[in-house]
Amino acid sequence: MARQDEVILEMKDVKVHFHLDEGVLKAVDGIDLRIKRGKTLGIVGESGCGKSVTSQALLRIVPKPGEVEGEIMLYRSGKGKEEGIDLIQLDPRGKEVRDIRGGEIAMIFQEPMKAFSPIHTIGNQIMEAILLHATQDKEEAYRLGVEILRKVGMSNPEQRMGEYPHQLSGGMRQRAMIAMALSCNPSILIADEPTTALDVTVQAQVLQLINDLKANNETSVIFITHDLGVIAEMSDDVAVMYLGKVVEYTDVDTLFHGPKHPYTRALLNSIPAIGRETKRLESIEGTVPFPMNLPKGCGFYSRCKQAVDGVCNIADVPLVEAAEGHYVRCLLVKTESTEPEVRA
Template structure:
């Protein structure tokens, strides 16, 4: 990989919430690499730290949280690349505000979060464009309508004057994507953007994001708990558990050579056409509360392969087991991928 392919990196990212009961480690030493024109998926169960990771990248973590480590944005300026560490910026300052919605945009699960109910969607999209792109209101309006058209809004001139509540769920999602894309971001963070939509609209929104990535070369960070969506959307995948990356690899290796027991359990829990049994193996238990955790592997309490005295002694490092394939499991380096097996192979 050429170093200039990288557009955003997180290094040892730590986001901790300082609560009365103690320190909650929502993101605990995460490394991510986002490449130009590629989609990185972040997958994990509820509470694994996906949303806080994406909030951290944009520096929109609530006040009780602190963000440490490095978030390196590689900016192209006059043919040169400058690297800016977003962790050094004031979370409410001018510099990060220029990047948010400009170079890095975000779409959320719930579009009502992105829009104010008391302004038309046209006004809100135009405002973002005036903040980042042009000072000319007429030009900004033209860009807004054009972007609404690009995301598949029928009759965009009329939609421009409508309020968020006047749009259907699918249309609101498209409007939010239009707002995120109106300033031509280099990076789009999509946090469960289709969870609240019915399957048809879901498929359309995913297609839309893929089209935009192809046409504009936008890099995408796609956050989801749905491995089906990962398969459809992503080039690389980081599997998150208790605020740590437990497996990081390209999408094919994830589905055909996953090594971490947690990833394998996630894969076992999705339906496949060839699966003989109609029962899915859900992962027993839930993600523990990330406060005062015992030493050792975070997945120890739920792992079917866990070995007492091995897995619960020291914190486990993330190890590159083959080129580009990183796994955080003490039991894995003794196995070949074939031995570890693809969870789907036996079905």
């Protein structure tokens, strides 16, 4: 269990619900996570599991009619003690959360072409963040913008400052997005599938860049992806999400060598591996259910090959500690305690 002074952000029973005419869409349905200082938490799962909505809740940018409940505590170091602030209690459009957003918590969005404004230059958009959080001197902001572009490996950064997003390649846009996120030295960096649209060579460069910047700046990273290969390389701890809930949480080595939840095992069995017997890779039949008006029981029940009728579909399943530091949401897993809590 992490000591409190190692924790920089803590989520307690966080829910993101969208109240629609058809009913309540539960995109995130009660998750508990702790982010350690200078470490990487990987969040993995299929599309539609609630990973990106979780990151939006952290930044208080969940679109309407979404409502965020629970507690998201950001801990700041200062004056010899920890000062905690609940982000959910802040006005999403207020000055305090705007100072945090981009300043203390920054995000690399999944698709830079959509995240960048197409009618403003890369330099204008990076300078806007710097002027808001670091300095009001435009010449200094320009110099810092060029410096951060050079730091992320952008060729000819002075020229790139005056170019528009459509003039850059996919890898360059992703580097520019990382540069904008890191321009104000955030304490927490959220990377939402930052390498999805990149070829394997550029992907490796971007992942190495994030690791180098984390090591040099002691930045905490929340890495969101559906790629378990990337999770193995990047993460210290891993939370596996399914249908808006965390179904398994542990350190990365334990997850890959001793997964306990059937969903996690199915994900791992779908990964190609050198030396594995030549046969078809395992696939998870079906898709993630639509998170509205769900029946009682385990959310993975309809797709689980080990599901037991009359056991797994009777009541909602709590997240319990199956082993020290290893939390699982499954009634078929033997546990050491029954406390429904995640502790990183």
